[in-house]
Amino acid sequence: MEYTVHELAKLAGITARTLRYYDQIGLLKPARENPSGYRIYGEAEVDRLQQILFYRELGVSLDCIKNIMNSPSFDRVEALKEHRAKLLDEKKRLELLIANVEKTIAMLEGRITMTDKEKFKGFKQKMIEENELRYGKEARERYGDEAVDASYKKLKSMTQEDYAALERLTNELNETIKKAFETGDPAGELAQKACELHKQWLLYFWDSYSKEAHMALVQMYVDDERFTAYYDKIAPGCAAFLRDAMRIYTGIKE
Amino acid sequence: MEYTVHELAKLAGITARTLRYYDQIGLLKPARENPSGYRIYGEAEVDRLQQILFYRELGVSLDCIKNIMNSPSFDRVEALKEHRAKLLDEKKRLELLIANVEKTIAMLEGRITMTDKEKFKGFKQKMIEENELRYGKEARERYGDEAVDASYKKLKSMTQEDYAALERLTNELNETIKKAFETGDPAGELAQKACELHKQWLLYFWDSYSKEAHMALVQMYVDDERFTAYYDKIAPGCAAFLRDAMRIYTGIKE
DNA sequence: TGTTGACATTGACGTAACGTAAAGGTTTAT
DNA sequence: ATAAACCTTTACGTTACGTCAATGTCAACA
Numbered sequence: 001m002e003y004t005v006h007e008l009a010k011l012a013g014i015t016a017r018t019l020r021y022y023d024q025i026g027l028l029k030p031a032r033e034n035p036s037g038y039r040i041y042g043e044a045e046v047d048r049l050q051q052i053l054f055y056r057e058l059g060v061s062l063d064c065i066k067n068i069m070n071s072p073s074f075d076r077v078e079a080l081k082e083h084r085a086k087l088l089d090e091k092k093r094l095e096l097l098i099a100n101v102e103k104t105i106a107m108l109e110g111r112i113t114m115t116d117k118e119k120f121k122g123f124k125q126k127m128i129e130e131n132e133l134r135y136g137k138e139a140r141e142r143y144g145d146e147a148v149d150a151s152y153k154k155l156k157s158m159t160q161e162d163y164a165a166l167e168r169l170t171n172e173l174n175e176t177i178k179k180a181f182e183t184g185d186p187a188g189e190l191a192q193k194a195c196e197l198h199k200q201w202l203l204y205f206w207d208s209y210s211k212e213a214h215m216a217l218v219q220m221y222v223d224d225e226r227f228t229a230y231y232d233k234i235a236p237g238c239a240a241f242l243r244d245a246m247r248i249y250t251g252i253k254e
Numbered sequence: 255m256e257y258t259v260h261e262l263a264k265l266a267g268i269t270a271r272t273l274r275y276y277d278q279i280g281l282l283k284p285a286r287e288n289p290s291g292y293r294i295y296g297e298a299e300v301d302r303l304q305q306i307l308f309y310r311e312l313g314v315s316l317d318c319i320k321n322i323m324n325s326p327s328f329d330r331v332e333a334l335k336e337h338r339a340k341l342l343d344e345k346k347r348l349e350l351l352i353a354n355v356e357k358t359i360a361m362l363e364g365r366i367t368m369t370d371k372e373k374f375k376g377f378k379q380k381m382i383e384e385n386e387l388r389y390g391k392e393a394r395e396r397y398g399d400e401a402v403d404a405s406y407k408k409l410k411s412m413t414q415e416d417y418a419a420l421e422r423l424t425n426e427l428n429e430t431i432k433k434a435f436e437t438g439d440p441a442g443e444l445a446q447k448a449c450e451l452h453k454q455w456l457l458y459f460w461d462s463y464s465k466e467a468h469m470a471l472v473q474m475y476v477d478d479e480r481f482t483a484y485y486d487k488i489a490p491g492c493a494a495f496l497r498d499a500m501r502i503y504t505g506i507k508e
Numbered sequence: 509t510g511t512t513g514a515c516a517t518t519g520a521c522g523t524a525a526c527g528t529a530a531a532g533g534t535t536t537a538t
Numbered sequence: 539a540t541a542a543a544c545c546t547t548t549a550c551g552t553t554a555c556g557t558c559a560a561t562g563t564c565a566a567c568a
Contacts, residue, residue, distance in 0.1 A: 001370055004515085004516080005515095005516075006515075006516085011370060011371060011374060012374045012377060013374060013377050015555085015556085016516090017554095017555065017556065017557085018554080018555070020517090020518090021554070021555060025554095034516095036516075036517085036562075036563055036564090037516080037517060037518095037562090037563095038515090038516055038517080038563085039516085039517095043370075046370050046373060047373070050358070050373045050374060053374070053377050054351075054355065057351065057377070061553075061554090062553080062554070063553085076362060077359055077362050077363070080355050080358055080359045080362070081359065083355050084352060084355045084356065084359075087348060087351055087352045087355065088352065090348060091345060091348045091349070091352070094341060094344060094345045094348060095345070097308075097311065097341055098338060098341045098342065098345070101308065101334050101337050101338045101341065102338065104304070104334055105331055105334045105335065105338075108330060108331050108334070109331070116255055116265060116297075116300050117265060119300060119301070119304045120265060120266045120267060120304060120307070123266060123267050123307050123311070236537090258544080258545080259544095259545075260544075260545085269526085269527085270545090271525095271526065271527065271528085272525085272526070274546090274547090275525070275526060279525095288545095290533075290534055290535090290545075290546085291533090291534095291545080291546060291547095292534080292535095292544090292545055292546080293545085293546095315524075315525090316524080316525070317524085
């Protein structure tokens with residue numbers, strides 16, 4: 001089949017201007033021109049346009065698409081398989097967003113509450129990583145699937161009052177950690193109070209508590225820079241301090 | 255919680271520049287400014303930003319978002335419910351695109367063939383409508399779910415040769431309809447041949463054939479302007495002519 | 509056969525939603 | 539106290555087209 005600009009545009013759901021622009025930037029040249037200069041597109045161009053639109057759908061810039069498709073190592077099947085993977089990711093992201101909308105509706109109806117962080121879940125890819133930190137592979141490996149799922153479920157169904165209480169507790173915890181850190185003594189009264197508060201804080205998320213899991217979590221605060229960064233905001237180096245205090249609190253040495 | 259530009263930006267997965275821009279165009283003003291002019295955002299702004307991002311995700315222009323959200327009749331829950339519906343649509347579109355990618359891979363591997371139209375399925379919203387025409391509600395109501403699903407399945411698994419044969423048949427069919435229409439006689443030899451060819455053509459898509467279903471389909475060509483438009487391209491008014499011929503062919507009056 | 513209306517062409521400027529310096533003031537950490 | 543890491547405004551750049559404007563082409567109808 002052969003197509004004029006408008007015909008191909010209509011077929012692909014784009015405008016003729018777009019096709020002319022793609023011609024102009026050398027992304028998609030017509031197969032030939034008729035005697036009066038009209039652009040005529042053939043089968044190969046239809047396929048190339050399809051490929052282009054797949055990339056565009058994934059947010060790749062036209063300049064980038066051009067480079068990719070003009071590369072001698074370009075493999076159409078390979079590219080399509082990548083598209084599929086990306087589209088599946090995108091679908092997952094959409095599902096997150098949909099869950100987010102539903103949760104927000106529930107929040108507005110006063111049924112549950114949401115953290116500010118949760119409010120943007122699904123908007124950014126990075127979020128998935130951050131979420132993984134809490135509910136993902138690492139956490140799952142450490143605490144088992146049930147604990148993680150239960151934790152998520154718990155947070156999801158918290159009431160407004162629960163949340164307010166949690167917020168107060170979080171503030172108190174952070175304050176106590178800060179003050180304890182200033183004393184410099186992990187065995188001191190303040191440090192041990194911080195450990196107790198941290199346990200209470202944890203119980204908002206965990207259904208079952210064990211000293212071992214608690215200790216492992218606090219060790220992770222030290223090992224994982226993403227957590228360390230958070231605690232550094234309270235007081236630089238306080239993640240390690242909390243771990244030391246926790247060793248005394250739980251009685252677990254290593 | 256209170257946030258500076260960068261803090262809120264990081265939370266929402268956008269840049270500080272974006273927040274300043276939203277302030278500039280009056281879409282999202284900070285709660286207040288500190289003595290040295292720093293922007294400070296509060297809880298209400300976090301929620302408003304989330305709402306904005308939902309709209310942005312759906313491709314709504316910032317100007318439009320502003321109008322919607324500043325409207326006195328703006329209902330947040332209502333808006334979120336709409337978001338959910340739109341996101342579900344978008345998810346469906348993505349699923350179409352994924353199916354399309356898989357089909358294209360199969361095509362490149364020579365297992366099946368695709369029409370040019372199919373190659374762009376999922377790229378445009380309008381496509382869904384057009385698809386509905388063939389595989390959707392209307393068709394389902396008329397011919398039942400199994401017939402429609404079978405039709406889709408059949409087309410999906412056609413081989414290259416099948417497709418070439420179908421194309422030839424389509425051309426012959428259209429030619430015959432055109433010639434028959436020129437004779438003006440729906441009972442004539444050519445018109446009846448066109449009916450026969452149309453039946454053969456239909457058998458490419460239908461597993462079971464009945465005169466009643468055939469007659470109903472041709473009647474739809476007349477009733478539905480989207481089909482009529484297609485047939486008008488062969489010869490204006492020929493959809494009605496084909497229906498008249500089909501009445502004689504099938505022996506069904508009305 | 510002329511004309512009308514729906515197509516096509518190439519400029520060229522406009523636009524949305526930021527990105528990206530530049531030039532400077534503020535806050536925080538050591 | 540001085541650097542590092544923030545913040546500010548101003549302003550021009552960029553992408554991927556939209557939207558005229560001026561002009562040429564083609565199929566069809568009176």
